[in-house]
Amino acid sequence: MARVHDMGGLPNQGRIVMDKDEHPFHADWEARMWGMNEAMWGPDSWTLDWWRYVRELIQRDDYLTRPYFDQWMQVYAAMMVDSGVATVAEIASGKSDGSRPKGAVLMHAADVAKAAATTRDFRRPADQKPAFTPGDKVHTKTLGEGFHTRLPSYLMNKTGIVHAHRGNHLLPDAGAKGAEVAQHLYTITFAGADLWPGEGRDKDRFNADLWESYLERA
Amino acid sequence: MSSSYDPKKITEIHEHLHSELPSDPALRVKALESLLVEKGMVDSAAIDAWVDLYAEEIGPKRGARVVAKSWTDPTFRARLLADGTAAISEFGYQGHATGHIVAVENTPGVHNLVVCTLCSCYPFALLGMSPGWYKSQEYRARAVRDPRGVLKEFGVSVGDEVEVRVWDSTAELRYLVVPERPAGTEGLSEDQLAALVTRNSMIGTDRVLKKAG
Structure with missing residues (x-):
């Protein structure tokens, strides 16, 4: 069964219900x-x-x-x-x-x-150089179920372009197991025509922040 | 106080909780608070202090001030686009979920839209509590598939010549949309300009700001 939280791109969704009450807390x-x-x-x-x-x-x-x-x-x-x-x-x-x-x-x-007023920095010193640089073409992996990952399903097995390198960030997949492991993090840009062919998204660009282990060189 | 990190164990605990807890969320939350207080893990006065802070002081007005300054001060705008966290810290706005702020600017040819498809990530210390729709299944699902349809529901029409850029907050980066300054506001002060900036414009579900707020 699909990951229940992994909602990006799910078809057949209804209209968005906007809040009438704009107070920060409703109850x-x-x-x-x-x-x-x-x-x-x-x-x-x-x-x-x-x-x-x-x-x-x-x-x-x-x-x-x-x-x-x-x-x-x-x-x-x-x-x-x-x-x-x-x-x-x-x-x-x-x-x-x-x-x-x-x-x-x-x-x-x-x-x-x-x-x-305290903020948290999720970067850690890197002992390896980033594998990718902005402009590189990358392909996302398909990661199975049974563990936590921040690679959404709609971005699995897709090709995109590295938009930016964001530093060496703590890897959520490891954090969910109590381990502190950091990896280079990149913002990857996907073309609408590649993600949603035939749906008229050719002028749209979809970006997500993905760790090095989610990616391979295309 | 270790954790198992075992999804099977957690699934069983969820099933157990599902059958044992009262259904009414208010009752469940009240019981949890009482228990945490008794266990010495939470102080109710600290909860009050957080709620007061986010009800009164920390909210979208912060983001609006940052945007207004970016309209009037080009060197600040450059700093904001280069390092959002450092720039908002000039205002003392660093805090919860603002460790890696990335500001993205709207232009006549570009519109930015922010979402978190996997949960509900949001730059709290800069924009305050997130709206309910931001956390809804419909928004999370559709923003990355039909952003123009989503925008239309918010009353925003973007022409075919405009590129829509969607940002899915999959890591700890938090995106701030910098809307365009409305025309005819040359004489306004920074405070007056800040009053024109809507919360939704900083998420990307609003685009053309009104000259008089």
């Missing part, structure tokens, strides 16, 4: 869930791409129908159970059995302004 519980995500440092093993992968593994119907921030709740719940931080019964009731994870560092309200 209090959404604000609480979003804020919880920001206000928790969490264990180091909860990497960004492990988080994303846990969301991608939510049951198909839940992923497609449950509200967005409700899925965030389920990601945290699943990561907590997986890490032995809490049981499903504790999460369902909201009542702790009294156990506290060792080494949890609490973010206080006084820490928030600084945390909110």
Whole structure:
């Protein structure tokens, strides 16, 4: 079955429903869930791409129908159970059995302004030169299922041109397994006529940021 | 507090959660917060502080100021296009998901549109909370297949002579569309110009800004 989160280019989609309410938070519980995500440092093993992968593994119907921030709740719940931080019964009731994870560092309200102005750099020093340079023609691989990757299906087995080299960035495929591996990252430009032949996209250009291991020289 | 990194184990946990948790998201989230507080992992006052910050202070006005400055100051514009993160840090706007900002400029012949087909990546510290439609299946699916059809639904018509460039946020780069300055705004101050810049124009679902906001 296709990856549920991998939505780029899915056919037969309806109109886009625009928000009438332009407030940043539509419901209090959404604000609480979003804020919880920001206000928790969490264990180091909860990497960004492990988080994303846990969301991608939510049951198909839940992923497609449950509200967005409700899925965030389920990601945290699943990561907590997986890490032995809490049981499903504790999460369902909201009542702790009294156990506290060792080494949890609490973010206080006084820490928030600084945390909110802190940015993260995903580049790491490179021990290899980039294999490609802008202007090179590259072909994307086909990556199977059963692991996390940031190569979308609609860009698998396609030919594009290297638009820019972006530095040596942490590889999500490794991050979702708790490993810190960096690879050269490139913005690749695909022609509309190549991605969507016969659909009248000849004047459009589609760009994505792809790691070296997703690419081969064309 | 290690993690298994095992998709099979997580799939089983999801099934378990699906059958055990209450259906109402508000109840689920409330229980999670109570539990995290009891476990010493979250301080409710810190949640309040984050929510206040993104409800009041951090929002699309930040991006609008950056765009307005790029209209009035060509050397700033050059810095923004060369290194978006360094340029927004001049305003103190660095923060969540802005470690690798790439500014892309609209011109009479080019229109840029930003999407995240795999999840919902967005430059939060620069544009604030993302709109619901940005996270919807319809937008994520269609922006990379029928961008002109998407634009039409947002009331934006781009002529056949205009190249549409779509940017799928598959890595940690976050794209900021720099819309064109509206004609007839030569006398306006930077603050007045910033008031003309819409959030959607910085995502790419708006193109021709109005002279009077």
